[in-house]
Amino acid sequence: DVKVTQSSRYLVKRTGEKVFLECVQDMDHENMFWYRQDPGLGLRLIYFSYDVKMKEKGDIPEGYSVSREKKERFSLILESASTNQTSMYLCASRGQGTIYGYTFGSGTRLTVV
Amino acid sequence: GQNIDQPTEMTATEGAIVQINCTYQTSGFNGLFWYQQHAGEAPTFLSYNVLDGLEEKGRFSSFLSRSKGYSYLLLKELQMKDSASYLCAVRDPPFTGGGNKLTFGTGTQLKVEL
Numbered sequence: 001d002v003k004v005t006q007s008s009r010y011l012v013k014r015t016g017e018k019v020f021l022e023c024v025q026d027m028d029h030e031n032m033f034w035y036r037q038d039p040g041l042g043l044r045l046i047y048f049s050y051d052v053k054m055k056e057k058g059d060i061p062e063g064y065s066v067s068r069e070k071k072e073r074f075s076l077i078l079e080s081a082s083t084n085q086t087s088m089y090l091c092a093s094r095g096q097g098t099i100y101g102y103t104f105g106s107g108t109r110l111t112v113v
Numbered sequence: 114g115q116n117i118d119q120p121t122e123m124t125a126t127e128g129a130i131v132q133i134n135c136t137y138q139t140s141g142f143n144g145l146f147w148y149q150q151h152a153g154e155a156p157t158f159l160s161y162n163v164l165d166g167l168e169e170k171g172r173f174s175s176f177l178s179r180s181k182g183y184s185y186l187l188l189k190e191l192q193m194k195d196s197a198s199y200l201c202a203v204r205d206p207p208f209t210g211g212g213n214k215l216t217f218g219t220g221t222q223l224k225v226e227l
Binding site: 035040043045106 | 146148154155156157158161200202204213214215216217218219220
């Protein structure tokens, strides 16, 4: 029973391309998050959203933007992809009052060449 | 901000007990989580502590001491399938929107051997 779905498992893009990573959750969660995961650096928060059309910068927002037009969907946008954005991208969601932290999607491994 | 430390790697024997430590220095605290992540997969929730003490859940237990900024995850009766990365994460106090974001440590890679 998959609850957080990321549209692509693997992506290869060229430097300078505009890249969209999509995440959809079916749990009616208010909060959604985008992380990237790199060896030795762990999960680092890029952006998060606590409501439709609301967004907050995380720890490493540079080079990224996000969009949340509907409650169930949270998109991560790489405006002009660069090789240092090659990484595993993980989307997560969490409902208000939930003590169990996040539910993660299965991740998108993005390679920028 | 948050600073979270945990060992990079650990090795243990099948059937044994292993303890994975996590220390944190935070500007605010609203709970500590442990996640398990197998290679190539998403992290999955293991445990949550917000008060001091031990929380037990089957073969897994987690301990928290808020005054010491310290937690550990205890895995008993180790199985080969327990080979994975274990992530410690601290939840921030709620900001105005109630997001309660999590800050993760870099993870401890556990290898279970025969």
